Amino acid sequence: xxxxxxxxxxxxxxxxxxxxxxxxxxxxxxxxxxxxxxxxxxxxxxxxxxxxxxxxxxxxxxxxxxxxxxxxxxxxxxxxxxxxxxxxxxxxxxxxxxxxxxxxxxxxxxxxxxxxxxxxxxxxxxxxxxxxxxxxxxxxxxxxxxxxxxxxxxxxxxxxxxxxxxxxxxxx
Amino acid sequence: xxxxxxxxxxxxxxxxxxxxxxxxxxxxxxxxxxxxxxxxxxxxxxxxxxxxxxxxxxxxxxxxxxxxxxxxxxxxxxxxxxxxxxxxxxxxxxxxxxxxxxxxxxxxxxxxxxxxxxxxxxxxxxxxxxxxxxxxxxxxxxxxxxxxxxxxxxxxxxxxxxxxxxxxxxxxxxxxxxxxxxxxxxxxxxxxxxxxxxxxxxxxxxxxxxxxxxxxxxxxxxxxxxxxxxxxxxx
Numbered sequence: 001x002x003x004x005x006x007x008x009x010x011x012x013x014x015x016x017x018x019x020x021x022x023x024x025x026x027x028x029x030x031x032x033x034x035x036x037x038x039x040x041x042x043x044x045x046x047x048x049x050x051x052x053x054x055x056x057x058x059x060x061x062x063x064x065x066x067x068x069x070x071x072x073x074x075x076x077x078x079x080x081x082x083x084x085x086x087x088x089x090x091x092x093x094x095x096x097x098x099x100x101x102x103x104x105x106x107x108x109x110x111x112x113x114x115x116x117x118x119x120x121x122x123x124x125x126x127x128x129x130x131x132x133x134x135x136x137x138x139x140x141x142x143x144x145x146x147x148x149x150x151x152x153x154x155x156x157x158x159x160x161x162x163x164x165x166x167x168x169x170x171x172x
Numbered sequence: 173x174x175x176x177x178x179x180x181x182x183x184x185x186x187x188x189x190x191x192x193x194x195x196x197x198x199x200x201x202x203x204x205x206x207x208x209x210x211x212x213x214x215x216x217x218x219x220x221x222x223x224x225x226x227x228x229x230x231x232x233x234x235x236x237x238x239x240x241x242x243x244x245x246x247x248x249x250x251x252x253x254x255x256x257x258x259x260x261x262x263x264x265x266x267x268x269x270x271x272x273x274x275x276x277x278x279x280x281x282x283x284x285x286x287x288x289x290x291x292x293x294x295x296x297x298x299x300x301x302x303x304x305x306x307x308x309x310x311x312x313x314x315x316x317x318x319x320x321x322x323x324x325x326x327x328x329x330x331x332x333x334x335x336x337x338x339x340x341x342x343x344x345x346x347x348x349x350x351x352x353x354x355x356x357x358x359x360x361x362x363x364x365x366x367x368x369x370x371x372x373x374x375x376x377x378x379x380x381x382x383x384x385x386x387x388x389x390x391x392x393x394x395x396x397x398x399x400x401x402x403x404x405x406x407x
Contacts, residue, residue: 004266004267004268004293010279012278015224042196043196055211063214064217065216106338116180118203119339161199166199171204
């Protein structure tokens with residue numbers, strides 16, 4: 001467990017709360033969504049010690065910290081996963097498209113046994129991904145690993161470290 | 173700004189059966205190497221005032237009033253640099269570690285060594301305009317872990333760094349100069365280059381020692397590029 005990144009999750013009251021636990025610090029423009037998912041190993045077991053971070057643009061496709069960004073949106077989410085199931089959950093907004101790319105959320109995954117943190121990204125099933133330059137570089141048979149599934153409250157994006165559904169990881 | 177692809181031979185392979193947890197967790201496909209986009213070149217910007225006055229002092233930041241953590245008092249300091257040797261100011265560094273007996277404070281850990289009521293084992297700081305950082309802590313102890321029949325982690329501190337770009341996101345481990353346990357560890361052993369391992373070993377720095385108070389260790393961190401510090405997940 002990455003205790004130093006999420007001490008409050010395990011009951012250690014520090015820093016006035018964990019970094020990345022809240023992505024919306026006030027009224028945020030755009031469409032609220034909840035992104036959930038699980039990281040699975042090559043035997044189909046859910047990881048319970050993974051830390052997942054996301055970084056994304058605001059609803060207008062502007063990254064927090066840049067001119068014109070939504071002042072109440074941090075863009076950074078961090079989840080230690082549910083203590084029982086390992087599932088991650090982010091309350092965020094759907095990002096706008098950025099620089100000719102389809103809307104997406106950047107993911108970074110670390111856990112015991114992952115020697116080098118894994119970058120990947122999540123796209124949305126309702127969007128036209130035809131012109132997206134990163135998706136275009138992914139072999140067609142593996143593109144589905146980067147597309148989330150709709151849920152009642154948002155999207156489900158499971159990450160597979162190995163196996164027939166192994167997620168495409170990026171050195172980017 | 174851009175980044176060259178990582179040298180994946182400098183980093184350990186994703187699967188090394190001597191480190192059992194990699195067996196089913198290491199991806200089998202090579203990472204898809206692409207030039208970073210705006211999404212990876214950007215990254216969170218943190219306000220300096222998010223760092224509280226005791227955040228970078230692990231000896232005191234979890235201790236009762238008037239108490240301090242047990243263990244050898246040390247200062248860990250260094251510089252965060254980018255791939256071209258330029259300092260990285262305002263980098264957020266988060267650290268965590270076991271106590272002097274090798275025991276972590278978290279609910280899933282049950283090593284025989286006792287908790288220290290005055291030590292939480294977590295801290296954070298931000299680099300200054302020259303990319304330099306410093307925190308005070310106690311030297312952690314080694315501890316056994318379930319892997320082979322008799323495997324021990326060398327004394328180490330986990331170090332997480334946010335540079336200016338999400339592409340630079342790093343978690344690594346700091347070891348201590350002269351520790352013979354470094355070279356016996358199956359996690360360290362996943363790194364094939366001795367020179368790469370040596371980027372993870374903090375050096376005793378008598379110049380920065382505070383006499384009659386704390387010894388100092390120097391640990392520089394390089395983000396991305398041929399000189400980069402080895403990236404890894406936490407054990």
